[in-house]
Amino acid sequence: MRPGRDPARRAPRRAGHAARVAAPSAQRVEITFAGTPPQLDGLPGVRITGAGGHTVRAEVTGSIGPLIERLADHPVVSLVSREPSLEEIFVHHYDGDGGAPR
Secondary structure (H helix, E strand, O other): OOOOOOHHHOOOOOOOHHHHHHOOOOEEEEEEEOOOOOOOOOOOOEEEEEEEOOEEEEEEOOOOHHHHHHHOOOOEEEEEEEOOOHHHHHHHHOOOOOOOOO
16 A cells, blocks of 8 residues: 555545456467367357367357366367457457547
């Protein structure tokens, strides 16, 4: 805390604002299988963004549980998951409409 600052006089935070900023869009996953990838279309919250050979790339919104359940019976060589980058968060909130947030 800075000298001379009274924490009791701090401006209140808006409830929910941090949650909207922190979780703006889907997490990206890349899954490589030992064999032919299973059918992942139609899983709730899963959108396939690319596939080739033994690898599938997807965006997952909400719970990743349905995807993990589908993968349980298939030999997975690697699974990489990443949160959106700062740039992706920015683009999600400011989608080219003159800088106004969504």
